[in-house]
Amino acid sequence: MYKVIIVDDEAVVRLGLKNTINWNEHGFELIGDYANGRDAWEAIEKAAPELIISDISMPFMDGLELAGLVSAQFPYIKMIILTGYDEFEYAQQAIRLKVADFILKPITAKEIRKLLDRIRAEMDEETRRREDLGRLKSQLNQSLPLLKERFLERLVAVGLGKAEIEERFNYFELPPRSPLYLVMVLDIDDFGDREFDSYEHDVEFLRFAAFDIFKETLEREEVMLLRTREERLVAIIGGPDNESLLYERVFSLAEEVRYHIEKYLKFTVTIGIGRTCAFPEQLPHAYKTALSVLDYRFLLGKNRVLSILDMEGKHSTSFPPKLDWDRKLASAVKTGSIKEANELIENGVAELKSSRAPIEACFLQLQKVVLSLMNSIQELVVHDIEDSFDRQMRLMDVYQFKTLDEVEIWLKEVVRSVISMIADNRSHLTNMQIYRAVEYIDTNYANDKMSLQDLCRHVLMSTSYFSLVFKQHTGETFVEYLTGVRMKKAKELLHSTTLKFYEIAEKVGYKDPNYFSILFKKHTGITPKDYRDKQVKESGN
Incomplete structure (x- = not known):
């Protein structure tokens, strides 16, 4: 009631x-x-x-x-x-x-x-x-796999007390305590060259397929499996009190997983195996060492099984050798030498690999290279600020790569693009300088003291480089071009004014009338007097 x-x-x-x-x-x-x-x-x-x-x-x-x-x-x-x-x-x-x-x-x-x-x-x-307790129990049973996975993630990621571990092991019916534990962490490198119709759906299916192979390969062992929030697959494997035998067996299992995923799913994974531990309470340390081994993918490449035992002794606790490839690379970029730049990139990456330095130290070196390239862009690219900024932002993409091999390919492409941009900018800048030089000559041709040095100071170029590019752009030397401008102006004055020859000579930049007459005849084939007479005669007709 x-x-x-x-x-x-x-x-x-x-x-x-x-x-x-x-x-x-x-x-x-x-x-x-x-x-x-x-x-x-x-x-x-x-x-x-x-x-x-x-x-x-x-x-x-x-x-x-x-x-x-x-x-x-x-x-x-x-x-x-x-x-x-x-x-x-x-x-x-x-x-x-x-x-x-x-x-x-x-x-x-x-x-x-x-x-x-x-x-x-x-x-x-x-x-x-x-x-309806039966229904509640059924719902609980349906939730048990997820609850167990979250418990295992807490166990390896942050650690739990002995009493809680024992209670939860019993509750989730996990394997009895082993003398030793090893943690294996699998991380998908990428999904190859696949084109996805529905990216999220297809990627989730491939992750599930990888987990299925992971589970099927390891199910005959005393193992606890989980998928982390970072989409990694983790296996906690128990074994006998013989570290060498346990490592050997786990490495073999990991290699089997890696092989089957590549063969049947057509993509690659990297697997890290950490240090052993004797108690479940110590699993966070074992898990962290497995994750740290995964970092070596950056140096060694994808599609590998990496064990902490293989890395110990080879690992460098110091920073890599003080490479100066950032400075040399910036210099090669400025001079436009793609071949030299590529060689520097290849040598720099090879040195980082051989150093076996921690991933943080590698990225420190790469940051120096990125900053040098950014400085080169800022220094040499001035006419297209928006494009310059976009390319500088592209340099931040270095942090997205999982291996140095990928960084090498990307860096070569970036350097090729930067060199092309700098060349375009240099060509644009040179064109602007030549335009300013021509404008300066056309405006100041009457100055008899005009010199190549004056002109180069005005356009901010060295005399040797200016002489080279001026001849390339105009087809004439500075003196030839200046003389041509003066002669053209002299013709106009001879035709349109009654100024005396020495007055015209002075107006077009010559103090010596005789020298002006010699140059005029050399340029036109006749004297200033004959040129004027000819113009008067033609206009009279």
Whole structure:
């Protein structure tokens, strides 16, 4: 039976509900009726009913206030609101307070009975659902694999106390404690050259397929498997009290996993095997050493099984040799030597590999190279700031690669691109300098003291380089071009003015009229006098 109370300030309503409804027949026990919300609230706190049938309009405390209190403190108690037609807006507020239902007055016994049956059916279903321990146990069993995986992840990642470990091992029915443990960590290198129709779906399928091979290969061992949040596969393998034999067996299993994934799934993985430990409480250290071994993929390449035993002794605790390839590479980039730059990249990567330095030390060297290239771009690329910035941002991609081989390929492509950009910029800059030089000559040709040195200072170029590129761009030397400009201006003056020859010579940059006449004849084939006479004669015709 569910306990119910009635709250209504109209005595006739309360009396009618009490006498016309057989409450027990509908599964309810009527434990009280009250004329206002205040009295009802006091009774609710003591009697704890499971259903309240209440009017809205009442003195002292109306039905909405009561519904608010019940919703806040006893959300499991159901409420039915009684309301008049002109109070429909209040009924809507009651619905927002999560009341079970509301009935418009006047009400009939049939409506109440029908509503009580529905409410009881809902309450019975809630009771069955909460008391169905079998269903709860089934749900728990379905969740056990995930719960076990999360426990194992905590066990290897952060560590747990001995008592909790023993309790959880028993609860999850994990293998009994072994004399020794080894941790194997598998990380997918990449998915090869696949093109995915639906990337997330296809990638998740391939990860699951890899885990299936991982599980099938190791299931005959005393092993605990999990998938981490970083999408790595981890195996905690127990074995006899013989470290050498355990390493040998685990390495063989890891190689089998690696081979089958490459053969059947057509992509590669790298597997790291850490140090042994004697107690489950020490697994975090074993796990960390397995992860640290994975770092050697950066030096040695993908598709390998790497053991801490193979790396110990070869590992360099110091930084790699002080390479100056960053400075040399920047110099090669500035001079535009792609061949030299590629050789420097190959030699630098080879030295990093042979040094067996920690991954942090390798990235420190690569950071120096990246910074040198950025400085080269900033120094030499000035006309396309946006493109320059984009290429500098591309240099930050160095941190996305998993191996030095990938870094080498990427770095060669970046350097080729930077050299091309610098060459384009240099060509653009040179064009601008030559344009400024020509403009300077055209403006200052009358200056008899104009020299190559003056012009080079104006355009900020060395005399030797300027002479080379000026001849390439104009087809003439500086002196030839200047003379040509002066002769052209002299022709214009001879044709359009009556200035004397020495005046014209001075206006086009020659103090000596005789020297001007010699140059003019050499340039045009006739003297200034003959040129003017010819122009006068032609214009007269």
